[in-house]
Amino acid sequence: MTLRQRGIIARQLERRRTSLLKRYREQRARVGSPRGERADPVDQALGEIERGTDLLLMDMELRELEQVERAFLQLEERHFGLCRRCGGAIDWRRLAARPESVLCGACARETEGQRTIH
Numbered sequence: 001m002t003l004r005q006r007g008i009i010a011r012q013l014e015r016r017r018t019s020l021l022k023r024y025r026e027q028r029a030r031v032g033s034p035r036g037e038r039a040d041p042v043d044q045a046l047g048e049i050e051r052g053t054d055l056l057l058m059d060m061e062l063r064e065l066e067q068v069e070r071a072f073l074q075l076e077e078r079h080f081g082l083c084r085r086c087g088g089a090i091d092w093r094r095l096a097a098r099p100e101s102v103l104c105g106a107c108a109r110e111t112e113g114q115r116t117i118h
């Protein structure tokens with residue numbers, strides 16, 4: 001992998017981290033602020049559902065952020081971009097799209113194939 005390709009992946013990660021953080025902060029602000037005094041039980045129930053959805057999304061975003069952070073660390077390592085299964089180089093375009101990829105396209109397809117058989 002060239003330095004330029006590594007740079008593209010780093011930028012990609014940076015963008016994803018920024019948008020994830022932005023979304024996370026917006027949701028946290030929404031969940032954190034009570035929606036005033038609403039006596040209507042339907043409104044209240046809807047509010048609870050929205051809150052639940054936000055919490056769920058926040059959870060997913062946190063997990064994705066963790067993946068992005070991990071990918072950032074891996075980017076610094078020498079074996080970044082090498083398949084964990086066969087040791088071959090992972091297509092850098094695949095890495096740019098999903099920097100947390102640890103398998104090359106062929107291995108990913110194979111393991112996915114196995115998963116659907118079982």
Ligand SMILES: [Zn+2]
Nearest residue numbers: 083086104107
């Ligand atoms: Zn592989």
